[in-house]
Amino acid sequence: MEIRRFDARSATDDELRQLHRITVANQAITRPNEPAPTFDQYVGRLLHPVPGFGKPTRWVAVADDRIVAWTTMFSPEAENPHLTIVEQLVVESSARRRGIGTQLLRTFLPELIAEGRTTIEFWAVTAGGSGESWAHHHGFRATHAVQVQELGTRQVDPARWEVEPPPGYRLVSWRGRCPDDLVESFAVARTAIKDAPLGASEFHFAEWTVARVRAAEAELAEAGIENRVCVAVAHGTVVALTMVELHPHRRDWAYQNDTAVLAEHRGHGLGRCIKAAMTRSLVAELPELRSVRTQTSTSNVHMIATNHALGYTDVRIQIVLTHDVRALARTLGGQRA
Ligand SMILES: CC(C)(COP(=O)(O)OP(=O)(O)OC[C@H]1O[C@@H](n2cnc3c(N)ncnc32)[C@H](O)[C@@H]1OP(=O)(O)O)[C@@H](O)C(=O)NCCC(=O)NCCS
Structure with a gap:
């Protein structure tokens, strides 16, 4: 051999x-x-x-x-x-x-x-x-x-994705490059993913900076991957974000990447609100889409429950x-x- x-x-x-x-x-x-x-x-x-x-x-x-x-x-x-x-x-x-x-x-x-x-x-x-x-x-x-969880976008009642932002927050979405006026607070909000449980894995989450946000955006663009982002903004600052990747070889499939809410803004339903807004836009703009995949720690009960509320079902444990x-x-x- x-x-x-x-x-x-x-x-x-x-x-x-x-x-x-x-x-x-x-x-x-x-x-x-x-x-x-x-x-x-x-x-x-x-x-x-x-x-x-x-x-x-x-x-x-x-x-x-x-x-x-x-x-x-x-x-x-x-x-x-x-x-x-x-x-x-x-x-x-x-x-x-x-x-x-x-x-x-x-x-x-x-x-x-x-x-x-x-x-x-x-x-x-x-x-x-x-x-x-x-x-x-x-x-x-x-x-x-x-x-691992999956949203069958054609099986779920779209009413589940009608979630209004809580008072005091507005939603902003983009594809590819974060607007310059939000990028600093976006980098700070991305770093909040460090609060996601990782068990005893020896992987360390990134400390995001503006330069690293820009480098990651460039890497995705170079790979032909469309980067879609929806954030909640309060007083001109990003306080919550959710990110989806669309890969060029699978137009029927989207990968739901990081979702994070700054600690002091948790408990207002922001995670569900921004994920719902993201799902609405994916379904409206991608006629071939059939499923969105995501994964989160089995101990992350809040994220798992949020996903269930949006219609995600559990696929397997890895x-x-x-x-x-x-x-x-x-x-x-x-x-x-
Ligand atoms: C896991 C995997 C890579 C093992 O490959 P493999 O060539 O069969 O493994 P080896 O022959 O080197 O196994 C060495 C020993 O591991 C243990 N082992 C391997 N497979 C096992 C099994 N299914 N159940 C219990 N013990 C197992 C045994 O002790 C084995 O020695 P033995 O055959 O003399 O009893 C293979 O089963 C596989 O491809 N699985 C699916 C993919 C996967 O789960 N990959 C894991 C890492 S990402």
């Missing part, structure tokens, strides 16, 4: 089809109630990785000229120079329990050590599945649990698993699988 780096941008059509096949087969096990991505949607996702985490690094395991396993990971900078996030590591169903997943780990860990990464986290592991058992076998600890890179490398050095 050969394990090598993989770049989706220079991959052959055949290689991409192999990855798609493995992914669809895996999702049939781990996400049986969710529609599998089409080949085009899947390739679109590979070519438009999640923004804000740096460039992805991918590896594949190849046996008899066929990809049997692959992984995608991100090594973010700024607040997270210690961390590598494994978005996905999948072994083809028929090739499992032969040590291939373990061999992939063993192969890329030395690079993480050389880059100075001290912590590795698997994100997006379906609770109760093979990934959780495998990671525990290797000494990973479960550090966080995330509720867990985060964390390990020390050097300790893991030492353990794997002495193990067969």
